[in-house]
Every structure is written in structure tokens, then in C-alpha cells.
Amino acid sequence: MQRIYTIITGFILFFGGLQSLSAQSDYATINGVFTEKATAEITIVEKSTNRSIAVVQSFKDQSQDCFTVRFPVVEDSEYLMKVLLYKQGTRRMELENVMSYPIKPKAGGVEAYSIKPSVLDQTAMTGVTVVKTLKPFSSFNLTGELKHSLTAGQLTLSKVVNGQLQPVQTLNIDARRPAFYFHIPITEEGFYYIGNLGWHKRIYAKPGDSLSLFIEGDSHELQWEKTNKENDLLAQWHGLIEPITNWGYERTIVNASKLDPDAFTANYKQLQPAIKNFMSLVSGPNATFNRLLKTVMAVDNQFAAMKLFFYASVKGAKGYVGMPKEFRDVPVYFKDALLRNAVTSSRIMQVGEGRDYLDLLTKFSLVTIEDSKKDQLTIAERLQVMIKAIPNDTLRAIFLNDQLKSTEINNLREFKATFGPLEKYATTPEAKKRYKEAYGNFLGDTAYLGKSAWNFSLPDTAGKLVSMKDFKGKVVLIDVWATWCGPCKAEFPFLREVEEEYKNNENMVFVGISTDKLEKRDAWLGLVQKEKLGGVQLLDDFGKGFARKYGINSIPRFMLIDKQGRWEEISLPRPSDKNNLKKYLDEALAAKAS
Structure with a gap:
């Protein structure tokens, strides 16, 4: 049969x-x-x-x-x-x-x-x-x-x-x-x-x-x-490990609400002797397959646990939570077992889950740091911890390549601080090329830094022309947005929080510039009132007076003018990343006006 x-x-x-x-x-x-x-x-x-x-x-x-x-x-x-x-x-x-x-x-x-x-x-x-x-x-x-x-x-x-x-x-x-x-x-x-x-x-x-x-x-x-x-x-x-993969290990989208970490932990611990025994019995005439199967077994045994606890980090959150950002509440047993038995051979790149496993392994390395301290780490400090979890130069180059694609960097200053110390790990042609391209993406913006920002005037909600000259001696944060832009509107609540923290600082000005067409003026005014947008609100008719001049082709965009009326930075962190944004504002406010 x-x-x-x-x-x-x-x-x-x-x-x-x-x-x-x-x-x-x-x-x-x-x-x-x-x-x-x-x-x-x-x-x-x-x-x-x-x-x-x-x-x-x-x-x-x-x-x-x-x-x-x-x-x-x-x-x-x-x-x-x-x-x-x-x-x-x-x-x-x-x-x-x-x-x-x-x-x-x-x-x-x-x-x-x-x-x-x-x-x-x-x-x-x-x-x-x-x-x-x-x-x-x-x-x-x-x-x-x-x-x-x-x-x-x-x-x-x-x-x-x-x-x-x-x-x-x-x-x-x-x-x-x-x-x-x-x-x-x-x-x-x-x-x-x-x-x-x-x-x-x-x-x-x-x-x-x-x-x-x-x-x-x-x-x-x-x-x-x-x-x-x-x-x-x-x-x-596959049949042997079904008790630790049946929660959705092979699915692209994981339903975090249905995850049961306690049941998984019990199944995982109970299954380990059988897994160890199965791995010891792998032999046969196909040496290539034997090596790859052992790699797959090690990855599955690790990745099934990492993936579950990663998605379990958002269990209980209301509404659509999307992809988690980091691990939370990982049991002590797994903190030890998954790091001690980490699979760090470059052979994992012959497994379809290899890249995702490497990503979670490096994120998992942060569980050894207390949450209160971890939350204070900069992106650069996090990446330094993560890359040290990989004792393999080939995998380090792959990790760097992937982080260059996925890490949100706002400007050249942030790029140098974040990836400058990691450039030595760009040892493969792929990683070297990615590093060079990522660096070059920010070079164009530097042409404006230190230059005058007093070269445009736009109408406010009353129709009065406003020039950046009007704010001489003050630090100006500009929010470029539009009524049709969902991500722009998503930043409004966070922007209000930032404005509230600086409302008593007479040297700080908040300016909103909408790229809506002039014919959409009523819709713009309506949203300004509905969202109770503060500061100075200006209308840039389809980007003709401002956005096109500065090559802005995606929004929202946050920009900063210093007390001398010069561009301090033309791409800042969003208000939803409040602590990072405030570093730029506080630094500009602390500088003396000439």
C-alpha cells in the first residue's frame, strides 16, 4: 500500500x-x-x-x-x-x-x-x-x-x-x-x-x-x-512538528488574537526530545539533502517559537495592529533556549524562511535588555546590538543589506549616525551596492541645507501672503500635507501634542503648508477648522510656490528652518516619532541667533 x-x-x-x-x-x-x-x-x-x-x-x-x-x-x-x-x-x-x-x-x-x-x-x-x-x-x-x-x-x-x-x-x-x-x-x-x-x-x-x-x-x-x-x-x-506549527506558522498573515502562548510552550517543551531524536536519525545516500534537512529542522524549531511570540506581542490590542515592531513578554525559557541554540550558519539562506528567521533572530537579541532601557535606545544603538547576535560575516552583510532597505531614515545626518558604524559589514557586492545607493538617496537634500528659506510666500487662511521672513529669529517647523493624504492626517494628533509642549516658547513657530489645488480652498479651510490645526496654515496651489521648488514628491514632509532663516533640515522625523523630532527642535532652539 x-x-x-x-x-x-x-x-x-x-x-x-x-x-x-x-x-x-x-x-x-x-x-x-x-x-x-x-x-x-x-x-x-x-x-x-x-x-x-x-x-x-x-x-x-x-x-x-x-x-x-x-x-x-x-x-x-x-x-x-x-x-x-x-x-x-x-x-x-x-x-x-x-x-x-x-x-x-x-x-x-x-x-x-x-x-x-x-x-x-x-x-x-x-x-x-x-x-x-x-x-x-x-x-x-x-x-x-x-x-x-x-x-x-x-x-x-x-x-x-x-x-x-x-x-x-x-x-x-x-x-x-x-x-x-x-x-x-x-x-x-x-x-x-x-x-x-x-x-x-x-x-x-x-x-x-x-x-x-x-x-x-x-x-x-x-x-x-x-x-x-x-x-x-x-x-x-512536517508531521512531527505539527503541534508547534498548527497555529499558522506557514501562513503569511497571522491572527494574533487566536494565539495561545501557554499551550504552545507546553507543546514545544514536550516535543523537544522527539525533535532531538529525529535529527539524530537523519542519514541516507543524499548528503546534500541531509545537510539541508538538518538546517531546516533547526530553523523550524527556532522560527516557529520566535514567530509566535513576535505576533503574540500585539495580542489583545484593539483594531488592526499590523506587524509588531519588537518582542514583548517572552517567557524566560525561550529567552535562554532560542538565543543559546540560534542557527547562525549561512546555510539558512538555502531555506525559504532564512531571511525572515535572521530578521527575527536579530530582533530577539534585544529581549536581553530591560524594556525601560530598550525604549531609550536609538536606532543606531539597536542595530549595533542586533548585528552582534550574528557571528557570521556573510549573514551580517545580508542583515545590513536588509536594514538599509527597511529602516526608516529621514536624512543624511541620520544615515551617517545609524549606518556609518556598520559600513564595515558591507562585505558582499549586494550590501556594498545597497549602502552606496542608500547614501546617495540623501545627497540631493543637502544642497538646500544652510541656504536661505526666505524665497517663497504663500497665502494663509485669510488670503494674506506670508513669508518666512516674517519669522526671523524664530525656529520654524513646516508640515507639508494635503486634504487627500491619509498619512498626513494621521499625524495631526501627534503634531498637536508637539505644539502643546512648545506653546509657551515664543521662539518656536509651527507652519502647515497644504499642496491642495487653489480650487480646493474650501475643502482645505474646512479640514483646518475640523482638525483644529494650530500655528500658521498656508495654501501652496498644487505645489507651484513651494513643494515643486524643493523637489517634494511625497508627503507628509516635515522641514525645519533655523533662527537665521536657513534650512536646518528638509526631512525630519514625523510627530508620531515625537522624541526623535524634539531632538531637532530643541537643538535648533538652543542655537544662538546671529
Whole structure:
């Protein structure tokens, strides 16, 4: 009797009727090769009289030159192969070129194409060529079927790149097509993840593998029909740790209100001997898999606890609480166990949870500091503590790279104070590039610092023109906002708190500048009255007199003018970060006027 391992998942899809996994005769296959290095997306679009849908999307990075997709062919439908080319932008990948190429796939047929990115042109229809055959490439297949599900959606297979998931293919699943078929180029064995935006499940694939599974919608179970020895053992591991992962470990969004830290702690402690024994028994002919499985076990055992207690930090909070910022109320047992057994091998970057685990591990290192002292730490001091939790130069470089992307920095002064001491950890090309780009993002703002701010005048609520010259000898905090800007309005209560603390300081002036159009003046006046905005309120007609002059393309923006009427800083912390903002105000107030 074939052994079937069942794994709890959070996958919910709809379909009507069942279809045998072997009934793939109505599927067409498209193979392709890029003759030049490119980051690209290949999308097969099905067009019928009443709809147009992307049936499959294949994502290709520069490490590979080939792609292959397999999809069901519907009679009387037309098909396009869209080729989307991307280039690296300042902060993210940006679309560079798009071409739609008509194709005529046949059920059971195979077509091959050669793509040359440098000459891809929609008008001339160049860059895509039909070829008879392609050089063979290694791949693996993952077929499956969705059973008794409730809603339609996408199913994505992702690979692991530097500790995080990178989509390889996405299929659109609907009522007519309960079966799915992933055909993936592969050069090295490793972990892949199947799922959607709400969940993911880990599998293991090697070149030449042909795997199949069922996804049971009503019970949310994943069942193997055809597996390999690696997935056999991996499924046993997933089953073993189910008592400490069934709270939502594999879900993208965690419902903090349903977490039970006490029950988790009891299960965790009880399970540790079995986990230790299971890890000691891992052996077999595949040494690569053995090493990776042991890494996955160590990460799961740690990350399941860290992730639960991280989200439990906001349990009991009212309304939408979003992502927690730090750990709170972690039991003493876990403070010791999770730091003592931290996984700090660079091998964690071969696991899809690696990057997230590294992020939580460094945040977790702060639990050793008393909450009262921790709350007083600057961002720079926090990062110094966090990076010391990683005794591995490769992981330190990855941590620095990620913090450069995620840490909120307002200006060059803050950047130097925060990341200057960490520059020595930028030891990889990725981290060096990220550091240089982040530094450069603030250089443009410095062109205004120390320069006169008396070069504009705007009307106030009574229509009277107000110039910054009117506040000579005073420190001026400017809030750039608009009536349509939600984040701007969210800062109003915090701004009122700051104004209240400085209301008796005659050297402090608060100015609000709205970028609403002149024709929206009544709406602006109405919101000023409704929110009881203090200080001096000015209207900058669609940014014509002020915002455009200073290159302000996102709001809210808080800016500071010193007593000499010069720009002290043109990007400050928001009032919601009151203590940090007050440092700038107090420093400017303490300075002598010339």
C-alpha cells in the first residue's frame, strides 16, 4: 500500500468536478531560450469572447537562460505569449520592454522559441523566433489536483534565493481546470515552496524528479501521490512538528488574537526530545539533502517559537495592529533556549524562511535588555546590538543589506549616525551596492541645507501672503500635507501634542503648508477648522510656490528652518516619532541667533 503523508495547509481554491492527474493530453508545452542574459517574465494569455486571462506566468532571472511552461488548451480560444523584460531600478526591478507574440498551441503539442532581448520590438515583431528544437535542459515536474475546494485563485511554485522565496511559475486555477502542472528548469537540487499569497508549503526537488500531489480544499490537507525519498522524510518532519506549527506558522498573515502562548510552550517543551531524536536519525545516500534537512529542522524549531511570540506581542490590542515592531513578554525559557541554540550558519539562506528567521533572530537579541532601557535606545544603538547576535560575516552583510532597505531614515545626518558604524559589514557586492545607493538617496537634500528659506510666500487662511521672513529669529517647523493624504492626517494628533509642549516658547513657530489645488480652498479651510490645526496654515496651489521648488514628491514632509532663516533640515522625523523630532527642535532652539 502506498504511503501518503498528510500535511495541514491553509490552501482554499474552488473547482467543480475531478480530473485524473494522468489526463494531461489537452496540455500544450512551450519551451524557450534567451540568447542574452535577462530578467524576464513569460506569460501565456488565453483570449476568448468574454475574457482574457493569464493562464501561466513563468519568471526567469539572469542565472538561467531557458524556460518551459505547460498549460491546458481550450478550443476556440486564442493565445498570446507576452515577454516582459525588467531592469534593475534605483530601488526595485522596473519594466523595460514588453512584447506580445501570437501563438497557436496544440493540445499535446510542443513548441520552441528563441528570444533575443536586445532586438525585442512589438512594432517590428522582432526578437522572438520559432525554432525546431532546443538544446536539452534539466527540469522537474510537479503535477497535482485541487479537490473539493471553495474559491478560485492562483497557485505559485517558488524557489529559494538568498533565504527568501522567488516565484518560478504561477498558474491560474479555475472550475474547469482542477489539475495543475508545473514544469520547471532546474540545475541544482533544493527546497521549493508551493502555495499562494496566504500560505506556502515546502517540498524538495532534484533534476529529473516527477512528483505529484493533491490539495484537499475542505480539510486544507496536502497529500503526496507520487513522491521521492527526500519528500518522504520531509513529510515525516512536517508531521512531527505539527503541534508547534498548527497555529499558522506557514501562513503569511497571522491572527494574533487566536494565539495561545501557554499551550504552545507546553507543546514545544514536550516535543523537544522527539525533535532531538529525529535529527539524530537523519542519514541516507543524499548528503546534500541531509545537510539541508538538518538546517531546516533547526530553523523550524527556532522560527516557529520566535514567530509566535513576535505576533503574540500585539495580542489583545484593539483594531488592526499590523506587524509588531519588537518582542514583548517572552517567557524566560525561550529567552535562554532560542538565543543559546540560534542557527547562525549561512546555510539558512538555502531555506525559504532564512531571511525572515535572521530578521527575527536579530530582533530577539534585544529581549536581553530591560524594556525601560530598550525604549531609550536609538536606532543606531539597536542595530549595533542586533548585528552582534550574528557571528557570521556573510549573514551580517545580508542583515545590513536588509536594514538599509527597511529602516526608516529621514536624512543624511541620520544615515551617517545609524549606518556609518556598520559600513564595515558591507562585505558582499549586494550590501556594498545597497549602502552606496542608500547614501546617495540623501545627497540631493543637502544642497538646500544652510541656504536661505526666505524665497517663497504663500497665502494663509485669510488670503494674506506670508513669508518666512516674517519669522526671523524664530525656529520654524513646516508640515507639508494635503486634504487627500491619509498619512498626513494621521499625524495631526501627534503634531498637536508637539505644539502643546512648545506653546509657551515664543521662539518656536509651527507652519502647515497644504499642496491642495487653489480650487480646493474650501475643502482645505474646512479640514483646518475640523482638525483644529494650530500655528500658521498656508495654501501652496498644487505645489507651484513651494513643494515643486524643493523637489517634494511625497508627503507628509516635515522641514525645519533655523533662527537665521536657513534650512536646518528638509526631512525630519514625523510627530508620531515625537522624541526623535524634539531632538531637532530643541537643538535648533538652543542655537544662538546671529
